[in-house]
Amino acid sequence: MLATTTATAIAIRDLTVAYHDRAVLWDVDLDIPAGVLMAIVGPNGAGKTTLIKAILGLVPVVAGEVRIEGRPLAEVRRRVAYVPQRGSVDWDFPTSVLDVVMMGRYGALGWIRRPGRRERDAALAALEQVGMRDFAGRQISQLSGGQQQRVFLARALVQDAAIYLMDEPFQGVDATTERTIVGLLRELRSAGKTVVVVHHDLQTVPEYFDWVTLLNVRMIASGPVDAVFTPELLRRTYGGHIAFLGQDDGGLAAVAGGGA
Amino acid sequence: MSAPQFEIQLIAVVVAAACALPGTFLVLRRMALMSDAISHAILIGIVLAFFITEDLASPLLIVGATLTGVVTVSLVELLHRTGRVREDAAIGLVFPLLFSVAVILIARYADNVHLDTDAVLLGELAFAPFDRVILAGWDLGPRALFIMGAILALNAAVIGLLYKELKLVTFDAGLAAALGFTPAAVHYLLMALVSITAVGAFDAVGSILVVALMIAPPATAYLLTDRLPLMLGLGVLVGAAAAIGGYWLAHWLDASIAGSMATVAGLLFGAACLLAPGRGLIAVARRRAAQRWEFAQTMLAIHLFHHRDAPDAAEESRVAHLETQLRWERRFAEQVVRRAERRGLIRRDGQTLTLTDRGAQLAQEALGG
Numbered sequence: 001m002l003a004t005t006t007a008t009a010i011a012i013r014d015l016t017v018a019y020h021d022r023a024v025l026w027d028v029d030l031d032i033p034a035g036v037l038m039a040i041v042g043p044n045g046a047g048k049t050t051l052i053k054a055i056l057g058l059v060p061v062v063a064g065e066v067r068i069e070g071r072p073l074a075e076v077r078r079r080v081a082y083v084p085q086r087g088s089v090d091w092d093f094p095t096s097v098l099d100v101v102m103m104g105r106y107g108a109l110g111w112i113r114r115p116g117r118r119e120r121d122a123a124l125a126a127l128e129q130v131g132m133r134d135f136a137g138r139q140i141s142q143l144s145g146g147q148q149q150r151v152f153l154a155r156a157l158v159q160d161a162a163i164y165l166m167d168e169p170f171q172g173v174d175a176t177t178e179r180t181i182v183g184l185l186r187e188l189r190s191a192g193k194t195v196v197v198v199h200h201d202l203q204t205v206p207e208y209f210d211w212v213t214l215l216n217v218r219m220i221a222s223g224p225v226d227a228v229f230t231p232e233l234l235r236r237t238y239g240g241h242i243a244f245l246g247q248d249d250g251g252l253a254a255v256a257g258g259g260a
Numbered sequence: 261m262s263a264p265q266f267e268i269q270l271i272a273v274v275v276a277a278a279c280a281l282p283g284t285f286l287v288l289r290r291m292a293l294m295s296d297a298i299s300h301a302i303l304i305g306i307v308l309a310f311f312i313t314e315d316l317a318s319p320l321l322i323v324g325a326t327l328t329g330v331v332t333v334s335l336v337e338l339l340h341r342t343g344r345v346r347e348d349a350a351i352g353l354v355f356p357l358l359f360s361v362a363v364i365l366i367a368r369y370a371d372n373v374h375l376d377t378d379a380v381l382l383g384e385l386a387f388a389p390f391d392r393v394i395l396a397g398w399d400l401g402p403r404a405l406f407i408m409g410a411i412l413a414l415n416a417a418v419i420g421l422l423y424k425e426l427k428l429v430t431f432d433a434g435l436a437a438a439l440g441f442t443p444a445a446v447h448y449l450l451m452a453l454v455s456i457t458a459v460g461a462f463d464a465v466g467s468i469l470v471v472a473l474m475i476a477p478p479a480t481a482y483l484l485t486d487r488l489p490l491m492l493g494l495g496v497l498v499g500a501a502a503a504i505g506g507y508w509l510a511h512w513l514d515a516s517i518a519g520s521m522a523t524v525a526g527l528l529f530g531a532a533c534l535l536a537p538g539r540g541l542i543a544v545a546r547r548r549a550a551q552r553w554e555f556a557q558t559m560l561a562i563h564l565f566h567h568r569d570a571p572d573a574a575e576e577s578r579v580a581h582l583e584t585q586l587r588w589e590r591r592f593a594e595q596v597v598r599r600a601e602r603r604g605l606i607r608r609d610g611q612t613l614t615l616t617d618r619g620a621q622l623a624q625e626a627l628g629g
Contacts, residue, residue, distance in 0.1 A: 020343060056438045074440075082438040089432045093288065094486045103428055107439035112421055139486040155435075 007069070009034040009163050009194040010055060015064035017047070017054050024050045028064070028219045032196060034162075036211035037189045039199040043238050046216045048198040049085070052165045055196075056082055068163065078107055081161035083152050085168050091141050097151050098123055098136040104158035119158075126154035131180055146177030153184060163194045170201060182208055205229055264389040269507050271388050271404050272521060275461045276473045276499030278412035280481075281419050282453045283474030284495050287482060288430050289450075293348060294333065295474040297355035298451070299458040299467040301332040304362035306459070310370065322459050329455025330448060332358060385517045388464050404464040411460040415453055419492070426450065427488060465518050472522035473499050480529045483536040498528055556596045558626045559586060561605055564615040565623035577613045 010032040017025040025047040032038060040048045053059045055066050057073050068076045081104070101123035102115045109115060127133045130150040135143070143151065149169055156164055169181050185208065188195050199205065205212055205225060212229050214220035214237040221228045221237075286292055305328025309321045332354055339350040388404040400406070419426060425446050429436045433443040454474070461470045481494035505528075506521025513520065534541050563586060567576035575581060582593040597613065600606045605619035615623070 053434075058434055058437050077438075077440045080438070082435060084432065084434045088434060090288075093431045094482065094488045094491050095427070095431065096487070100431070103432070103435065106424060106428055106436075106441070109424070111425065111441070114424060141486065 007034045008032065009036075009069060010196070011067045011070070012051075012055070013065050013067075015051075015054060015066065016062045017050050017059055018062050023062075023217065025054065026218050028215075030213060030219055030222055032194060032213075032222075033211070034069075034194050035189065035192055037185055037195045037197075037209050038211035038213060039197050039205050039209040040213045040215055041199055041202060041205060041237070042215035042220075046237075048215055049167055051215065052082075052167055052196070052198060055165060056080065078159075079162040081156040081159035081164045083156045083164070083166040083169055086145065086148050086152060086171065088167075091143070091148060093140065095140060096136070097127070097132065097138045097140055097143070100140055100151055101126055101154045101158060104155040107159065122158045122160075123154070126157040127151075129157060130154045130184065131176075144174070146173040149173050149177055150180060153181065157184075161193070164188060164196070166195070166197045168198050168200060170199065170204075202234070265507075267389040267402050267405065268385055268517070269504055271402060271408060271464055272385060272503035272507060272517075273500045274405065274408045274412050275465055275469075276477065276503040276521075277496045278408055278415055278457050279461060279470060279473035280477045280495035280499040281412075281415040281492060282450060282457055284478040284481070284488075284492050285419075285426055285430055285450055286454065286474060287478040288488075292475045292479075293351050294336075294451070295454060295458070296471050297332055297336065297351045298329040298455050299462060299470040299474075301355045301358040302326070302328050302455060302459050302462065303467075304328055304358045304365070305331075307362045307365045307370065311365075322456070325459040326452060326455040328358070329458065330452055333448070333451045385465055407460045408464065411457055415457060418449065418453060422446065422449070465521070469518040469522050472525045473502070476522075476525035476529045477502060480525075480532045483529075483532045483539045486538075499525070502528055553596070553599055556588075556592075557600045557603065557605060558622060560596055560600055560613075561615060561619045561623040562626055564606065564613060565620055565627075568615060568620075578611045579608075579613065580611065 008031050010030070012028055012030040012032075015025055015028040015030075016023060024045075028051065040051060042048055050059060054061055055068075055073075057066075066073065068080060073080070098120070102119045104126075105115055105119040105122060109119070124133065124136060127136055130153050132147060132150050132154060135147065135151075140148070140151070149171075153166075153169065156166070170178060173181070185195055185197070189210075197209070199209070206229060209225055211223070212225050213222040214228065214233055216237050216239075221233045283295065286295055302325035305325035306321050308328075309318070309324030310316060312324075313320050335354045336347070336350045339345060339354060340347045345353065389402045391403045393400040393403050393406055425436070425441055428439075428441060429443045429446040436443045436446070457474075458467070458470045461473075465473075477497075477499035478491065478495040480498045481491045484494055485491050502521055502525035506524040507517060509515075509524055510517040510520035532540065535543075537543055560582070563582075564577055570576070576585065579593060579597055580590075582588050582597075583590055586593070588596065597606070597608065600619070601608055603618075604616055605622060607614045607616055
């Protein structure tokens, strides 16, 4: 089996994160094997984004620890790429598409050193990969939502990491962008990368991913989609807020309902 | 123009440039109000440092005031983090308190020295040329010019060196942290620059003008460009224009120099807000109007396209019919028809309209065909 033969990319032990006195993640234990294409699913407020941010050290942790390839994050920072939610930045910021993509190289450059020709070429290549090469000189406020998302993906690609953490890359994108992202995720997996994606659309989980983590403040389950993405476990994840549209040959169609 | 007149303008231009550089990042980080807070709160730092040194010219005053600026920022953050008040309220709570304590301290213990609150708020640029640096009998120039020149050089050097980091932290603090750039360090460095600039400038131009020159010129530049390097450069230029324009306005009106400069800075922003080529209100209104006509013509083309081969084509294609069918007023309908005719989308034969090939093509494209 995949899990037993491959190394662990991310190991999370007893992770608890709280905002003020409310626990957002409660005692999470999770091993993410290297080379999987994994979705994190769960209802709103389940702590999916917080989990990604905790892995990246962006939120203070009450208890527990995260190890990446067996080492603390600070030692392997450059092996991890991050795609934040598209809405987390100001798209009116005065800068160009190429400039935003080059930001992905800043970590490798370190303090003070300026990006040069190599960074520029890497950024242009990444833009080509997401079908945005012609937009390189465009001001970012002129992009559609899907184009913004592809720029963010290109920015993660130039980081040339081993592990990719993406926060809702499919949120509100057009069909072209969705296809581009799915293609890109598969390419990354073929290249042996580990990809972790916060995902909202339950229906596409079996089609897009091979590994899934069900989360609702606590860890519900994690493993291969075939084994974990079951009505029983989904019901436990979403409580009553879920309706199953029916099952057909291994594919499960489920719709999370009612918010909260 | 006399030598003091020239020197006053030169000092003002240097102050404006020094303010615009950190001000650009304040505007982009939506922290404009922080310049207000810092430029007022530093007073307590100056007062406390003065009590220790008992010398108004001591460089310790600048150190004390800069520290107070940074302390103000952390107090605001501390208050905000309690989760009891929002950030804007936290700013509004912290700096008036620090400022008022400073005002009381001055009134109570330092009344007999030159540290009055009028000078703090408005400064006295007109007197700046009289306070000179004299070294071994040589008159090197006004002291304010040296202080502000040094601060301008510091700001330019720090922003030049850490341009990439400032840009990243401002645009996407999450990614900056994930890449290992500590956003908090960059943030406090910027706040230290704002503080030191405010301290240096307030003696010459007062805290009101510090706020005006930190915010208005970068905000104006933001309307004129969508490139960050250009925004920094334009911010400096607009600030310089406000400084020189304000000086002559004050000269002409025989009014406060600082007040006039702040007024010109506001007027320049107002002009850009109206007239900026892309983001100005007039450009936006014209673009909307153009879109409205464009949309109406497309609607007309689609309407004619749908009824092209139908038996009721003749009836549907009458100008008068558009009023009921598309709910257009007569005058509007006439105008749309005239514009569409001019663009070669339709042909008009008395009251009957026919779609040209170009019009049919437009309709098909609009329908996604």
